[in-house]
Amino acid sequence: MFYYLIRKLLFLIEPEKAHTFILKVLNFKIIQIIMNFFLKSLPLKKNRYMNLIFNNKIGLAAGVDKNGEYIDSLSKLGFGFIEVGTVTPLPQYGNKKPRLFRINEKEGIINMMGFPNLGIDNLIKNLKKSKFTGIIGVNIGKNKNTPIENAVNDYLICIEKIYLYADYIAINISSPNTIDLKKLQYGSELKNLLKNIKKKQIEMHKKHYKYVPIAIKISPDLSKKEIIYISSQLIYYNIDAVIATNTTLDYSLLSTKQKTKKKGGLSGLPLQKKSTNVISILNKHLKNKVTIIGVGGINSLNSAQEKISSGADLIQIYSGLIYHGPKLIRKIIKGL
Known part of the structure; x- marks a missing residue:
C-alpha cells in the first residue's frame, strides 16, 4: 500500500526523471539504513546454472542500472542476480528525449532509449566498488555509430x-x-x-583461468522457425544461456485506445x-x-x-518492479 502511494507521486514526474530520482534516493545512506531495518532477509534458495550459484531465481533485468x-x-531488494547495462565500448547519449513512456492502464512501458551509457570503462570502475556478493551480469551492445558489418568488434572489445x-x-x-x-x-x-x-570466450578463459558464461538476448518478434x-x-x-526476451515492436498487443x-x-x-x-519454443528445442x-x-x-x-531456469524483472514495487520480488522469491 505504501509503495502505491509513492508510485502515484512518481507517476506525476516524466518517466526517465522519475527513474533517475528513485535510484538516487536508494543510494542515500539514510534510505540504506531504513531498508536494512524494514526488509527482512529472505531465505536462500540456491540454484546452479551456467556453473554459477544463484541465491534465488529472481534477477533484475538490464536497463534499470545502465x-x-x-x-x-x-x-537489498532481494535479487539473486543483477544485470547491468546495456553498455557499449564508447560512451553515448542515446536517442533524443523524451524517450521513455508509460502505458499505465496496461502496466506497459515504451522505451526509445538507444543504449545511453557512460561506456565500458566507467562500468568497470563501478563494478570494482560494488560490495554485492550475488551474481552480476553485464549486458553489452554496439555503439550507434558502429556500422552493423563491424558490430562484432564492439562486442569483442567489451568482452575483453x-x-x-x-x-x-x-x-x-x-x-x-x-538501427539494424x-x-x-x-x-x-x-x-x-x-x-x-x-x-x-575461449581465448579469455585460457588467459585468465576463469570461465565467464555468455548469454544471448533475443527478440520476442521472431517467428517459430527463426x-x-x-x-x-x-x-x-x-x-551458455539465452535471455528471452527483449522488448517488442508488436503494438497489436495494445488496445486501440492504448495505441x-x-x-x-x-x-x-x-x-x-x-x-x-x-x-516454450526454446525449451523444446534447446533440450536442457x-x-x-x-x-x-x-x-x-x-x-x-x-x-x-x-x-525458464531463471527469471528477470523490470516493468513489474516499477508498477508493483519491491514487495513483488519478495513475494515471488517466497512463493517459488
Missing part, C-alpha cells in the same frame, strides 16, 4: 574489457532502438557473431504471453543444453511460475 551505479542499493569483472556477459542483439541491430539474429550474421564470441534456428546455433556454438505513435520497444504486461511463448532466462511482463507470482513452467 552504468552499474546502484548495484548495492538494488541488491569486462571479462574479469562479470559473472556472466549478455550479448544484446535484439534491441529495437539501435536485430539483423545479428539471423543467418550468416548470427553464425559469425556466435563463432567470434565463442572464440574470444527461434528454432537460433536454438540450433546456440547449441552448435556451445553458448501510440511512439515506436520504441514495448515491455511490461503486454509482452507477457509473447515472451512466454518464445520460452542451454540455460533459459525468462523476462517480459512478470507482474505476479503466477506469471513468474508460468515462465518457469514454460522452461
Whole structure:
C-alpha cells in the first residue's frame, strides 16, 4: 500500500526523471539504513546454472542500472542476480528525449532509449566498488555509430574489457532502438557473431583461468522457425544461456485506445504471453543444453511460475518492479 502511494507521486514526474530520482534516493545512506531495518532477509534458495550459484531465481533485468551505479542499493531488494547495462565500448547519449513512456492502464512501458551509457570503462570502475556478493551480469551492445558489418568488434572489445569483472556477459542483439541491430539474429550474421564470441570466450578463459558464461538476448518478434534456428546455433556454438526476451515492436498487443505513435520497444504486461511463448519454443528445442532466462511482463507470482513452467531456469524483472514495487520480488522469491 505504501509503495502505491509513492508510485502515484512518481507517476506525476516524466518517466526517465522519475527513474533517475528513485535510484538516487536508494543510494542515500539514510534510505540504506531504513531498508536494512524494514526488509527482512529472505531465505536462500540456491540454484546452479551456467556453473554459477544463484541465491534465488529472481534477477533484475538490464536497463534499470545502465552504468552499474546502484548495484548495492538494488541488491537489498532481494535479487539473486543483477544485470547491468546495456553498455557499449564508447560512451553515448542515446536517442533524443523524451524517450521513455508509460502505458499505465496496461502496466506497459515504451522505451526509445538507444543504449545511453557512460561506456565500458566507467562500468568497470563501478563494478570494482560494488560490495554485492550475488551474481552480476553485464549486458553489452554496439555503439550507434558502429556500422552493423563491424558490430562484432564492439562486442569483442567489451568482452575483453569486462571479462574479469562479470559473472556472466549478455550479448544484446535484439534491441529495437539501435538501427539494424536485430539483423545479428539471423543467418550468416548470427553464425559469425556466435563463432567470434565463442572464440574470444575461449581465448579469455585460457588467459585468465576463469570461465565467464555468455548469454544471448533475443527478440520476442521472431517467428517459430527463426527461434528454432537460433536454438540450433546456440547449441552448435556451445553458448551458455539465452535471455528471452527483449522488448517488442508488436503494438497489436495494445488496445486501440492504448495505441501510440511512439515506436520504441514495448515491455511490461503486454509482452507477457509473447515472451512466454518464445520460452516454450526454446525449451523444446534447446533440450536442457542451454540455460533459459525468462523476462517480459512478470507482474505476479503466477506469471513468474508460468515462465518457469514454460522452461525458464531463471527469471528477470523490470516493468513489474516499477508498477508493483519491491514487495513483488519478495513475494515471488517466497512463493517459488
